[in-house]
């Protein structure tokens with residue numbers, strides 16, 4: 001019976017197409033901030049655990065780090081159950097992903113077909129391990145490499161999803177002002193595109209809200225909150241804001257430009 005109900009739920013008539021507007025994509029980005037902040041908090045529970053990243057913990061028959069092993073295999077499992085049928089999801093290792101084994105859900109076709117070729121996960125991967133981790137993770141080794149890799153994976157997926165959401169932001173903006181975007185796209189004017197899609201005041205709100213979320217979600221809670229001055233945080237709130245300022249927002253904008261450059265293909 002469960003199977004029947006599921007099949008009915010997925011029939012085309014019952015699926016309300018997702019509507020993308022500037023408001024709705026911004027709402028989605030705001031909700032994803034929560035996931036990213038929680039992801040930082042969860043990863044910060046473990047020390048650096050550098051063996052996770054190739055410091056000697058070799059997996060027989062696998063040329064790569066423990067983190068890579070976990071991510072590749074988890075992506076393969078999730079691909080089989082349809083994760084990457086959703087255009088909002090982008091794998092880190094798209095090479096050799098197994099096909100989905102489940103009936104496809106009719107996701108709204110909102111993006112230009114070229115969107116699938118925009119995937120900057122290789123740069124996100126490098127940045128995450130080389131630059132981000134050392135910013136908010138304590139040094140040390142507690143042996144929890146598998147748990148560490150699992151928390152890296154969910155944080156990486158959250159960051160990647162947020163950055164690649166730029167495709168949806170860009171498509172909304174293009175549809176709203178095609179006359180302004182088209183000449184810039186034809187001229188391959190990256191700078192002009194960057195300027196047109198930038199809203200400084202929105203970026204400032206994002207940074208401030210993320211810092212506040214890191215404070216609210218990440219404060220160490222005690223019963224005698226008498227002296228608010230002694231509140232401590234699981235992740236330095238200014239690091240969360242810096243992460244957005246220096247990497248997440250700029251990369252979301254890079255994805256927008258990259259997507260727009262192919263928009264008229």
Ligand SMILES: O=C(O)C(=O)C[C@]1(C(=O)O)C=C[C@@H](O)C=C1
Pocket residue numbers: 026029169197198199200202203206248249250252253
């Ligand atoms: O909200 C937008 O318009 C976006 O394009 C998203 C975003 C961001 O990454 O937060 C990026 C560029 C804009 O300058 C403002 C914010």
